[in-house]
Amino acid sequence: MTVKQASAGEINDHLLRCDKSFVPPLSTRVNLAEYSLKLANKAVTFEAFDGGELIGLVAAYFTQENHTEAYITNVSVIGIYEGTGLAIKLMTLCMEYAKERKFASIVLEVSVLNKRAIKFYEKLGFKAESENNGQVNMRFLISN
Numbered sequence: 001m002t003v004k005q006a007s008a009g010e011i012n013d014h015l016l017r018c019d020k021s022f023v024p025p026l027s028t029r030v031n032l033a034e035y036s037l038k039l040a041n042k043a044v045t046f047e048a049f050d051g052g053e054l055i056g057l058v059a060a061y062f063t064q065e066n067h068t069e070a071y072i073t074n075v076s077v078i079g080i081y082e083g084t085g086l087a088i089k090l091m092t093l094c095m096e097y098a099k100e101r102k103f104a105s106i107v108l109e110v111s112v113l114n115k116r117a118i119k120f121y122e123k124l125g126f127k128a129e130s131e132n133n134g135q136v137n138m139r140f141l142i143s144n
Contacts, residue, residue, distance in 0.1 A: 003046055003097070004045055011036040013054065015032050022114075039059045046094050056089075057090070058087075060106070062101065067103055110136050111135060118136060
């Protein structure tokens with residue numbers, strides 16, 4: 001597991017491989033090349049590599065001004081690694097990073113159609129707060 005090591009190109013390749021596992025596909029919502037560049041430049045990325053290939057990625061924004069709320073913008077694992085616990089390890093790394101920096105909570109949005117992801121986040125302790133435009137807003141409260 002690494003933090004902030006993946007290049008924009010590696011992130012883009014990873015997201016292209018994971019695109020169809022997003023509900024709905026990520027490419028229907030963002031330009032993958034631009035999004036990858038934004039993640040590489042502005043997000044803190046928690047990564048898993050296998051033989052030089054980025055196989056798992058959690059990306060989050062940690063605003064330094066208020067240290068109250070971190071925002072997870074991406075959670076993705078290449079298909080053959082799904083169900084191996086990799087996403088849990090990457091999410092745990094992200095949650096520990098937020099706690100060490102004294103953030104109060106982590107938020108994320110997930111499609112209401114992605115029942116599997118919602119259950120995954122609930123298992124990690126995220127709670128649904130609201131729903132709008134087909135997205136469930138979820139929050140994890142950090143006990144510091």
